[in-house]
Amino acid sequence: MSTFAVFGMTRDVALAEAKKRTKGTRKNVKAPGGVEPVPLVEWLELVEKKTEQIMGGTVRQLSPLFDAPQYAEQFIALARKTSQSRDLRIRAKRVMTDAKGKPIINPKTKAPKVGFCEWQLESIYQTA
Structure with a gap:
């Protein structure tokens, strides 16, 4: 069962996401159809700004x-060598627990909730 994944953010992922989110057109009442294309140089500047914003924001599953x-x-070692990255961490898929260590139960299904938690090498030895 695959349970480990890397979470964080790399510049390549942020750039790809910024390209998807940045629009290539803008409203213009005088243009036909009410929209006009954004010049490439200006669009690249907008993409760069969005990339910096994403790099400073949330993390996501990278691997x-x-x-x-x-x-x-x-x-993680490969990601650090190849591009700018931040907050690279290993998370494991396991049963979610509350502050007291009891499993969190889904009220609808009555089953324990499963999600990604921070993984630490020491946690294996503490539970054994």
């Missing part, structure tokens, strides 16, 4: 799911 944390560590 596919791995079977062992060693593979996630290799992914």
Whole structure:
């Protein structure tokens, strides 16, 4: 069962997301159809601003799911070598617990909630 993934943000991912989110047109009442294309130079500036905003924002899952944390560590090492990155962390898919360590139960299904939690090497030895 694959349970480990790398979360964080890299400049490449932020740039790709910024390109998707930045519109290539803008409203103009005088243009036919009410819109006009944004010049390429101006669009690239908007993409760069959006990239910086995304780099300073939230984190997301960067890697596919791995079977062992060693593979996630290799992914982190490669990501740090190849591009600018921040907040790269390994998270494991497991049963969510509250502050007292009790599993969080979904009221609708009565099953424990499963989600990604921070993974630490020491946590294995503490539970054993």
